[in-house]
Amino acid sequence: MRAWHVDTPGPLTSDPLRLRTGPVPRPGPGELLLRVLACGVCRTDLHVTEGDLPPHRPGVTPGHEVVGEVAGLGEAAAGAGFAVGDRAGAAWLRRTDGECTFCRRDAENLCPNSVYTGWDADGGYAEYMTVPAAYAHRLPRGYTDAELAPLLCAGIIGYRALKRAALPPGGRLGIYGFGGSAHLAAQVALASGATVHVLTRGEQARRLALELGAASAGDAAGMPPEPLDAAILFAPVGDLVLPALSALDRGGTLAVAGIYLSDIPALNYERHLFQERQLRSVTSNTRQDAREFLAFADEHKLAVTVHPYPLQAADAALGDLKNGRFDGAAVLVP
Ligand SMILES: [Zn+2]
Ligand SMILES: [Zn+2]
Helix, strand or coil, X not given: CEEEEECCCCCHHHCCEEEEECCCCCCCCCEEEEXXXXXXXXXXXXXXXXXXXXXXXXXXXXXXXXXXXXXXXXCCXXXXXXXXXXXXXXXXXXXXXXCCHHXXXXXXXXXXXXXXXXXXXXXXXXXXXXXXXXXCECCCCCCCHHHHHHHHHHHHHHHHHHXXXXXXXXXXXXEECCCHHHHHHHHHHHHCCCEEEEECCCHHHHHHHHHHCCCEEECCCCCCCCCEEEEXXXXXXXXXXXXXXXXXXXXXXXXXXXXXXXXXXXXXXXXXXXXXXXXXXXXXXXXXXXHHHHHHHHHCCCCCCEXXXXXXXXXXXXXHHHCCCCCCEXXXXX
């Protein structure tokens, strides 16, 4: 089979990714073999490829938004309920230890021994890959393979961020930054009856926000037209924490969705935190988050914008992502 490998992590211009032919992997105990039907291209893949994330597995195959067809089962993998021919998804969280304090209190996203698809183990920039059956996902109906792929990372993370923002039913939500994750989270909030205000730079993103049903779309550093019950900061810009906290009503929560945020300037207790406003981070996700989000996507058709690339153009897709050459999500289709 063909698979991309990160030989020596470095800038894309140094050609860190190589497409090679090798054997189809054999599913280990408890694992499924997936024939890859589509694999999303995520910014994290760029971090793995360029070495911003330290290498965990030499020559790793990136890709953690994988839509596949079960092509084989390892020993004792049948218990999870997947059979050959079923469709299944593989996401970033590949496995946890299942026994630490965090795993035991339903916070497996915080497990210090978790391993990740496309970083610790080979991912979906390939024709086949393996996934632990207990961490594979059933996929919602009504989407193409390419449309499903971004749901498996951008969608799940956006959903987790929405939960962390503790938006009350019918509440007013502010969304700062409006990329792939944000535009899916906004649709979930809107379908749940929220009023959504989008604050972002970029005329095109604001237009998309209004098309999807946002009540307003304004500049990232501006104030929304009404106080917010909850807000999510998707833009990795620490400066925006201040206006976002100021925009919260009493008791409101701001969730920072990103894995990275530039420094947050000094807060003023009275303006930014008093009246029981809260500032929270969001770290990875649990399987439960993924299941809830995918079930939601099965009931509510979400609009997903995808740009398909053939598998052999993975390096070009990453380059286009890096240079912001498209809106929506790039997806590799073998
Ligand atoms: Zn654990
Ligand atoms: Zn991702």
